[in-house]
Amino acid sequence: MHYVAPIIIVGAGHAGGRAALALREAGYAGPLLLIGEELHLPYERPALSKQLLLDSQPADDCHIGSAEQYQSLAVERLTGVRVTSIHPQSRHICLHDGRELDYQQLLLATGGRVCQVSLPGTDLAGVQLLRTLDDAAALRSRLHAGKRLVVVGGGFIGLEVAASARQLGCSVTVLESGDRLAARALPPLISARLLALHRARGVEVRLGCQIKAFRGEGSVSAVELADGELLLCDTVLVGIGIQPNTELAAAAGLIVGNGIRVDARLRTSDTHIYAVGDACEFPCRISGQHQRLETWRNAEEQGRYVARSMLGAVDVYDALPWFWSDQFEYSLQLVGQIKAAANCVARVMPDEGLLLFYLDAAQRLQGACGWGAGNAIARDIKLAELLIRSGKQLPADTLADPASSLKSLLKGVANV
């Protein structure tokens, strides 16, 4: 019988797992191999800093598909296996155990790894990072009422862990070197709300704070600040961002910028190799510039889309950026692009809710960011997404007025 090489997916995380299932849903019946370094089934990561720490969701609920499902769909899984090199000319990859495997098409879904600070004491027990289910279990085992947690980095992961730890009864200090929280992604008005919320809930937040070292005998017992002050603690969480896993792609000669570069069909510079998720940079629907996103929706939608693309679909990937973060009982969401906007219109809602609309010079919506209790802003962000897609010119006074319905602005818009 004629040998057919498999489609191989490197990285069995969110995007990789989703792509494997989507390839079968899209009708691919040939050999399919999903290779991952972790021992777990593919899983979604958002609960790791929230529900999993709060014990309100078991780890199994994070899984994307069950072992039986992969088996019944004939998706072969190699777990605890690292891909060490890619050879595009001969279309094969090498594994850490010396095996070599041919592929017909390759999908790189290698995600990212957490950055560590380069300071003395990072190897002390209790200095934790958070990316995997195992990291979350290790962190959870240290967060008990009365324990002291220091969070290094006032970005989303750090703030979500801070909120979870406070709810578990820990005393929590967040150290941020910048002058506001989550500044890389959020507008100043939303950063200010985050700061007020955390402080109101008893989190000590220090902005403009520089750290010198982690101190302790075997296990961390203090964080030393640049001015010599010692903050006593039992656990440190370092949450200063991730670095995309692009080395395999770069060593194979693929084009790599801030991520593995792909076109609008998520193809790399080699036509047999695709890339998705946190590891790739792709053309932005709004700006046309390449962008790399580190979000649930990006992993989910690129995983679904790339399956069709690998099977020959010619439509382009055109999802809008969207993410959320939950902290205490508040939620924030951001859709589209907010950085290059010509102006911003604020809609102040009841119960501390806030919606910010970002428009271009022609009054077309480019992005929106919302803040509110529970699910308060979810529907409006969905409508904002439709308004962005519509490309309609929008009246600033209607956007600003909490009594005007955003839905009414969609009147007459077809096919959004």
Ligand code: FAD
């Ligand atoms: P991953 O899910 O990281 O998967 C990559 C996999 O590839 C990993 O399992 C890795 O071990 C494996 N791998 C890498 N290199 C190799 C190799 N050479 N060989 C074999 N395997 C390899 N997003 C939101 O929008 N909202 C949120 O609230 C939110 N919360 C989050 C909370 C936490 C704690 C974390 C960590 C992330 C959160 N995210 C959130 C982001 C979202 O989870 C990620 O964007 C998403 O997981 C990215 O999926 P991915 O498949 O690209 O990467």
